Amino acid sequence: MVSNASGQPTVLTKAAPAPTPPTAATTRVALPTGKSKAQRVKKSSNDPAKKRGNKGNFSAGRLAWLTERLPAYNAYADSKQKKKIGSGLSFWCSLLPDYHAAFPWRLPLKDELPEDAEILTALAHEPETDEEAAEKTQIVENAETKIMLWYGRQRQSNKTTKNPFFVTLKALRPQGPAPKRIPDVQFYLSHNDFKEGVARDFEAKGYASQPSREHLKLRCQIAKELLRKEPQNVRDRIRSEALEEHAEALRLHKDASLGLPSSNPTAQAE
């Protein structure tokens, strides 16, 4: 049995990470006297081994292997064809077996492939006990989860960092919820073909002398009554036009959320 030299987790943990006490990294304390934060000179290292931050889950060899297949993953993701893993049609159906063939399950994620063929064979040795079989299942599932997350993140970070307008477009996205469909009676009330009729009734009933805060309520009452008296084909027309208008409003909201240009000339001018 090959021990996990790099101490990587071999069990998938679904529970939330235990809260950790504040560390130097999480607690911000005022800088000591001397150079301010802005005065500090950032020195970016070209040496990947000396790069700041978390070193990640994968060895350099594995990263290279995964990176090679990133364009294929991007093409698969762009196609929006969601296929189940195991269906034989998913990107993962070919990638994951290839990965496990290239990197033996007993080799810790952060360890490089050994050059010695004998060691390689030993690392790929199939489990002999139930215990080992369970361990292999966990290791394989763990690795596959990490691989899928890795690809998703690579794709996301590429999209956001390669598009210079991403931040600006994001800021311009609508903050509110999607527009709601107004009731048919409200649509009827504001419809060019019927609003005059409502106004006539409003005048005829002498509602204009009522307090202005009551006007909207009274107009709605009239519209409700008039709509009820309309023939079925008119009521159907109102319903379909209201649905159409709502669908258009939803489409515009979605486009704006995605940062797409509006098809509405007025909105474009703004």
Place this chain on the structure above:
DNA sequence: GATGTCCCATTGGAGCGCAA
């Protein structure tokens, strides 16, 4: 050189939308 602090890169997990 040792120590303390900052800050970057990466991660896991939750939650949501949507296609199958």
Place this chain on the structure above:
DNA sequence: TTGCGCTCCAATGGGACATC
């Protein structure tokens, strides 16, 4: 209904830097 893909956020590890 299921589960994949995506997004967001807090946590983590560790190099860079300033100070003593």
